[in-house]
Amino acid sequence: SSALEVVFPAGLVLQKDGSLLGTLADGITPAAGQSVMPVVRAPDPDGTSIVAAMLASPAARQQNLSGLRELAAKSSHQGVVLDYGLLQPAMRTEWSAFIRELATLLHAQQKQLGVVVPATAGADPNANGYDLRSIGTEADWVELQFKSGLLAADKAAIRQTINAAARASGRRHLRMQINFAGVELNAASVRAVPAAEALLWLSSNLLPAATSAPAIATSTKFTLSNPPGTDAHWGALSISYQAADGSNRTLLHTTTAALARQLQLAQQLQLGGVSVSGYFAAPAGGLAETLAQYRGMQDMPASTATIAWQVQQGANTILEMATALDQPFEWTPAEAGDYTVRAMLNIGTPLALGAVPVNVPAGAAATEVAQVAQVTPAMAARPIGPFELGGQVTHGGIAPADKMRASRMTWVKLQALPGYDMGAAIANAHAMGFKVLLSAVGDRSQPHLPAYHATFAAYVAALAAQGADAIEVWNEPNLDREWPTGKISTKSYTALLRAAYNSIKAANPNTLVISAAPSPTGFFGGCSSRGCDDAFWMAGIANAGAGNYLDCVGIHYNEGVVAPSAYGGGVDPRDDHYTRYFPGMIERYSAAFGGNRQVCFTELGYLSGEEWGYVPKHYLWKPPINNTVAEQALYLGEAVRLARSNSRVRMIMVFNVDFANYGDDPMAGYAIIRPDGSCPACGTLAASMQ
Known part of the structure; x- marks a missing residue:
């Protein structure tokens, strides 16, 4: 091999x-x-x-x-x-x-x-x-x-x-x-199990079975006889059972x-x-x-094990679906007949688990549906775009254009607010050879109101008509600094995104629509009136059908203090929450949409307080300065190299290029152009883009 x-x-x-x-x-x-x-x-x-x-x-x-x-x-x-x-x-x-x-x-x-x-x-x-x-x-x-x-x-x-x-x-x-083999654990010992033996046992003991008698127009659930789970330490397939000796x-x-x-x-x-x-x-x-x-030093996606189900009638496959290990498969027969339901375990290589014959007897089909349940719309396919690199600057004049070109950046990110005409900034960026990503935020007191959605949609449509190459629809809507307290809602945001997406595409079909990157956090333990954890948020908008109204999933990653290749294992001095790690963000956000949408880092930065000798307490994650300037350059270059090798990542916007203020919000510490005018990261970024 x-x-x-x-x-x-x-x-x-x-x-x-x-x-x-x-x-x-x-x-x-x-x-x-x-x-x-x-x-x-x-x-x-x-x-x-x-x-x-x-x-x-x-x-x-x-x-x-x-x-x-x-x-x-x-x-x-x-x-x-x-x-x-x-x-x-x-x-x-x-x-x-x-x-x-x-x-x-x-x-x-x-x-x-x-x-x-x-x-x-x-x-x-x-x-x-x-x-x-x-x-x-x-x-x-x-x-x-x-x-x-x-x-x-x-x-x-x-x-x-x-x-x-x-x-x-x-x-x-x-x-x-x-x-590559498995292990068998009992109270007294641990036994290594060769891969061939383990696979034979799995295929013989994880058999599909119906949980109720099938009938026309009636949902029937199928599960495995001994549903597997996932080991907490390593993510291995885990099946508990009773041996012949009763242990x-x-x-x-x-x-x-x-x-x-x-x-x-x-x-x-x-x-x-x-x-x-x-x-x-x-x-x-x-x-x-x-x-x-x-x-090859590439990103290693930790793919989740799934069960692939098939319903066959004779030689014809009439339905295929994948489920999580602990999720039953549901099928509603449309007509009587003899069928076969097959299950396959996907753990990197498909493993057939057997089949169960199913007879659906003739009978009266339901002719009237009293209530139709709301179903999450299926996501339409989206083309996979090549990786591109850009950076966020202070204003549309793009003063650091030369250093951006030296870094091999081809995009620039600008902040857009209602009342400001972005036409001149867009035209200037295009004239200088850059594509433009606009982060568009409207009236923060109204985004939850359906009546406001048309107003905001008209605003972003105007930006698209002016030539914006990409628009990020809102900013960190999972926090009450960006969305009204008590009104934070994944369904409400998805409705705003839907209105914005349709208007943007009508004005300019070539404009890339990026969902708002939530603030990465595990503080809320789910969702509260003040905010939502980003994992909860991503699952919520995905379930609400947001995948149909975006071209790319927005991500912010600004809290890194370890190498982008690191993931877990106690490397980060704070804890092993996935938001601490670059691969963790890609994995979670991509998985929220089943891997069917690329992700876009609309902000990615590493904070260094080296020149100031300190970092404000709310941003201090690795005392005393989080990262050295050399580490900032190294980590940015490595993040870009890993992203380029990962088809799930569409773009990275470096946060930031030229911000100069360093106070309670230390934005200059993120800047790749340092206070003395040097740009160590320019070289590492350029090298990673070659």
């Missing part, structure tokens, strides 16, 4: 006399550009005693060194990997000396040495026979192999052990092993979401890489794609 950089064929086992028994696994053909490093293992369960005997015998030790050197010397091999298992503390000195001697032999041949170190989450990896400081100095890399895999362990405990290992061996010398057990199985979280942890901890166990035994599909995204 092209998702891999190195292939590690196994099959050779250490013997007591130091020889290697067995043959390397065949059927694995490296792709172009991939290297091969055979793995040599100690036998199970006597590995510790076999390794001890080898180290104690000069002849056996020399035999092992010679065999490993000859194995690495083959032209098709880049080196070897030792996976000799758990060692006793008394073996540490001899084992370190053995590694030192082997590394010297291999490096003389321009070959590499990798060493697998067994680890237990939460425990010191140096507490057994491995001296990581010594091994990390001699070997090319050290790989931590957690007992029973990552799925069975708490993420915080994993992080603790990895950090302890990194302090000893060096972070860039350290790798983390990920297992309660839980099966955790790797999904694309679980894999993405594990890879993100490796990124956050700045490890030298990851190794994957069980790769060729598991279906590729989304898992391989996620690995390829990690290898």
